[in-house]
Amino acid sequence: MISFLIFLGVFLFMECVTWLTHKYIMHGLMWYFHEDHHQPKYAHPFERNDIFFVIFAIPSIVLFYYGVEGGINYLFFIGLGITTYGFCYFMIHDVLIHQRFKWFKNTKNKYLIGLRKAHKVHHKHLGKEEGECFGMLFVPFKYYKV
Numbered sequence: 485m486i487s488f489l490i491f492l493g494v495f496l497f498m499e500c501v502t503w504l505t506h507k508y509i510m511h512g513l514m515w516y517f518h519e520d521h522h523q524p525k526y527a528h529p530f531e532r533n534d535i536f537f538v539i540f541a542i543p544s545i546v547l548f549y550y551g552v553e554g555g556i557n558y559l560f561f562i563g564l565g566i567t568t569y570g571f572c573y574f575m576i577h578d579v580l581i582h583q584r585f586k587w588f589k590n591t592k593n594k595y596l597i598g599l600r601k602a603h604k605v606h607h608k609h610l611g612k613e614e615g616e617c618f619g620m621l622f623v624p625f626k627y628y629k630v
Contacts, residue, residue: 486558537570544567548567581603
């Protein structure tokens, strides 16, 4: 039970980490890597912004490594929470919203439509200033109204 609570707590906490890193790191000192993601068209299938997948995977890899050393311990479940959040982020952000893979094009789910609307609002700003809606899985309720 405690393992599940650790996993769930880390998963939920990752939304806060995402909001903070998106607002202050990706739209701040690492804007160089994130900037191409805010351009209307991409020149290549990959963006400089994809470096964040690698950066955010490193803590999970380290936690998995130390989390299985001498038997599975709490570090494993922290890594599992981060990895699961990363997978959900990928499915929402890259698949559902940006359609990098054409898997869920025609959803009528209010929650998923709300996520799309909030992210569109985020992308209406092409620069790093004056952004809004920095979270991913939890967005303001006003975007859920159809």
